[in-house]
Amino acid sequence: MIISVASGKGGTGKTTVAVNLALSLKNIEFLDCDVEEPNAHIFLKPRIGGERKASVPVPEVDETKCTYCGKCREVCVYHAIAVLPGTESRKGSVLVFPHLCHGCGACSLLCPGGAIKEVDKEIGIIEIGEKEGMQFIHGCLNIGEAMSPPLIRQVKSYINPTRTVIIDAPPGTSCPVITAVKGSDFCVLVTEPTPFGLNDLILAVEVLRKIKIPFGVIINRSDIGDGKVEEYCGNENIPILMRIPFSREIAVSYSEGAPIVEKDASYQDKFINLYLNICGIKNEANSHH
Amino acid sequence: MKQIAIISGKGGTGKTVVTGSFAALAKNKVMVDCDVDAADLHLLLHPTVKERHEFRSGQTAVIDKKLCKKCGKCAEVCRFEAVKSEFSIESFSCEGCGLCSHVCPHNAIRMEDNRSGEWFVSDTRHGSFVHAKLGIAEENSGKLVAKIRQVAKELAERQALDYVIIDGPPGIGCPVIASLSGVDCALVVTEPTLSGLHDAKRVMEVVAHFNIPIKLVVNKYDLNLLMTGKIEEFCRSLNVPVIGKIAFDKTVVKALVEGTTVVEYAECAVSNEVRKIWEDLQ
Numbered sequence: 163m164i165i166s167v168a169s170g171k172g173g174t175g176k177t178t179v180a181v182n183l184a185l186s187l188k189n190i191e192f193l194d195c196d197v198e199e200p201n202a203h204i205f206l207k208p209r210i211g212g213e214r215k216a217s218v219p220v221p222e223v224d225e226t227k228c229t230y231c232g233k234c235r236e237v238c239v240y241h242a243i244a245v246l247p248g249t250e251s252r253k254g255s256v257l258v259f260p261h262l263c264h265g266c267g268a269c270s271l272l273c274p275g276g277a278i279k280e281v282d283k284e285i286g287i288i289e290i291g292e293k294e295g296m297q298f299i300h301g302c303l304n305i306g307e308a309m310s311p312p313l314i315r316q317v318k319s320y321i322n323p324t325r326t327v328i329i330d331a332p333p334g335t336s337c338p339v340i341t342a343v344k345g346s347d348f349c350v351l352v353t354e355p356t357p358f359g360l361n362d363l364i365l366a367v368e369v370l371r372k373i374k375i376p377f378g379v380i381i382n383r384s385d386i387g388d389g390k391v392e393e394y395c396g397n398e399n400i401p402i403l404m405r406i407p408f409s410r411e412i413a414v415s416y417s418e419g420a421p422i423v424e425k426d427a428s429y430q431d432k433f434i435n436l437y438l439n440i441c442g443i444k445n446e447a448n449s450h451h
Numbered sequence: 452m453k454q455i456a457i458i459s460g461k462g463g464t465g466k467t468v469v470t471g472s473f474a475a476l477a478k479n480k481v482m483v484d485c486d487v488d489a490a491d492l493h494l495l496l497h498p499t500v501k502e503r504h505e506f507r508s509g510q511t512a513v514i515d516k517k518l519c520k521k522c523g524k525c526a527e528v529c530r531f532e533a534v535k536s537e538f539s540i541e542s543f544s545c546e547g548c549g550l551c552s553h554v555c556p557h558n559a560i561r562m563e564d565n566r567s568g569e570w571f572v573s574d575t576r577h578g579s580f581v582h583a584k585l586g587i588a589e590e591n592s593g594k595l596v597a598k599i600r601q602v603a604k605e606l607a608e609r610q611a612l613d614y615v616i617i618d619g620p621p622g623i624g625c626p627v628i629a630s631l632s633g634v635d636c637a638l639v640v641t642e643p644t645l646s647g648l649h650d651a652k653r654v655m656e657v658v659a660h661f662n663i664p665i666k667l668v669v670n671k672y673d674l675n676l677l678m679t680g681k682i683e684e685f686c687r688s689l690n691v692p693v694i695g696k697i698a699f700d701k702t703v704v705k706a707l708v709e710g711t712t713v714v715e716y717a718e719c720a721v722s723n724e725v726r727k728i729w730e731d732l733q
Contacts, residue, residue: 172462266548
C-alpha cells in the first residue's frame with residue numbers, strides 16, 4: 163500500500179504525520195518527495211548509504227549535421243531552442259536554453275537530420291538510506307532549479323511494492339503535489355482549524371477528487387482556531403482520521419527535530435490506529451467497486 | 452517604486468500573517484498574492500473583484516477515439532506517464548509537449564489550449580490587490596505568478612505607488628523564482644525549528660543566486676530560544692540583517708479567525724513588532 167501525506171497549506175504538519183506514522187509501523191519505505199524543502203531526514207536521522215545524481219535529458223546539437231531547418235524550434239512548445247538560419251555570408255546557429263527544457267524529447271526525435279542527441283543535465287540528488295529496518299529515500303532539488311516534478315518522479319521510481327510506502331508530499335495544489343501523490347492508494351490531508359487551513363484543504367480535496375485518490379483528514383493543533391474544518395468535513399462526508407491537539411511540548415520537540423512518538427509513547431498506538439483506520443476505509447471503498 | 456517579496460522556504464511560518472499586516476501598515480502600495488495554488492491573503496483583505504481575467508497557458512493532448520488505432524506509439528514516446536492503458540490522456544499528467552500529436556501515424560491526437568486559472572484586480576480596505584486562482588490540478592503556476600506580478604507592477608507605475616508587496620509561495624522552485632525575479636528586497640519569514648532553519652538556508656541561497664538583498668524575521672521566536680540564536684548566528688555569518696522577532700501569541704490565530712490582520716485586531720507585542728519590521732523595510 164502506498165500512503166501519501168499532503169496538505170494545501172504549508173506548515174500544517176505533513177512531515178510530523180508522515181514521520182510518526184512511519185516510526186509506528188513495520189516494513190516501511192519512506193519517500194520524501196518534498197524535494198524543494200526536504201525535512202523528513204531531520205526527524206528520522208537515517209544512515210545515508212548511497213547518493214545518485216538526478217538529471218533530466220536536454221538537447222545537444224551536432225552542428226556538423228544541423229541544416230538549420232528550424233524543425234526543433236517549431237516543435238519545442240517551451241521555447242527552449244532558438245535557431246538562426248544561415249545566410250550567404252554567415253553560418254547558422256542553434257541556441258539551447260536548458261532551464262526552459264522539460265525533457266520531452268520532441269526535438270531529438272523529430273530532427274530530420276538526426277543532429278540532436280540528449281545529454282544529462284543535473285537537477286538534484288537522490289539519497290538512499292536506512293533507519294532501523296526502514297528504507298529511506300529523498301530527493302533534494304538544486305538551488306536555482308525551477309522544475310521539481312522530474313526529480314519527484316525519479317524519487318518515486320524507488321517505490322518498493324513489498325513494503326508499506328509512505329510519501330511525504332510538498333505543499334500546494336499544483337504539479338509538484340500531483341506528481342507526488344499520483345498512484346497512491348490513499349492520501350492523508352493534514353490541515354489546521356483556521357480559515358487558511360480550511361481554504362487550502364478545500365483546494366486539496368478538489369485535486370484529490372479530480373485525480374480519484376481516496377483520502378481522509380487529520381486536524382493538527384485541533385484545539386486552536388474555529389470549528390469550520392470539522393463542519394466542512396462533516397458536510398462533505400470526509401473522514402477525520404485523527405485530531406492532534408496543540409501542545410507546547412510537541413511544538414518544542416518538533417523544533418529540535420524529535421518525533422512525537424519518541425517523546426510520548428502513547429502516540430505510537432494512535433498512529434497504528436490511524437493506519438488501521440486507513441486500511442479499513444480502503445477496504446470498504448474496494449468492496450463498493 | 453520598490454518591490455518586496457515575502458518568502459519562507461518552509462510553509463506555514465507566517466508569511467501571510469506578516470504580509471497581511473503590511474497591507475494595513477503600508478501606504479501607497481499594491482498587494483499581490485503570488486501563492487497562486489494555495490492563496491490565502493484574500494481571507495484577510497476581503498477583496499471586491501473589479502476585473503476578472505481568464506489565464507490560458509499551455510496545451511493538453513486529446514486523443515480522438517474514432518481515429519485511434521491503439522498502436523501505442525504515443526505511449527512509447529510520452530515521458531510524463533500521461534497516456535493511460537486504454538489510450539486516453541490523463542490531463543493532469545500531460546505537460547503539453549505535443550510529441551504524441553507529432554508521432555501519431557493516424558493523426559488522432561490534437562492539442563487543446565488549457566484554461567489554467569483566473570486572475571483578478573480587486574479593491575480592498577487597504578487599496579488595490581492583484582490575485583489569482585490556479586485551476587484545479589493545473590500547471591504553470593510560475594507563469595501565472597509572472598502574469599500577476601506584471602499586472603501589479605504596471606498598476607503601481609500608472610498610479611505612482613511606492614510599493615508592490617508580494618506574498619510568496621513556499622518552496623524554492625518555479626513559482627518562488629517567478630515571485631523573486633526583479634524584486635528590490637526579499638523578506639524571509641522563518642520559525643525557530645530545525646526545519647525552519649534548514650529551509651530558510653535553502654531559500655536564502657536561491658535569493659543570493661539572483662543577487663537580491665535579503666532580510667529575515669523569526670516568527671514564534673520564543674518557542675525555542677536556542678534555535679532562534681542559531682538562526683541569528685547563521686544570518687550574522689552571511690551579513691543578513693534579522694529585522695524582527697515575533698513572539699508566539701494565540702492572538703494571531705484569533706485575528707485570523709476573525710478574518711483580519713493582527714495589527715488591526717489588537718494592540719499587542721506582536722503588532723508592535725510587525726510595525727517595527729515594516730518601518731525597517733521602508
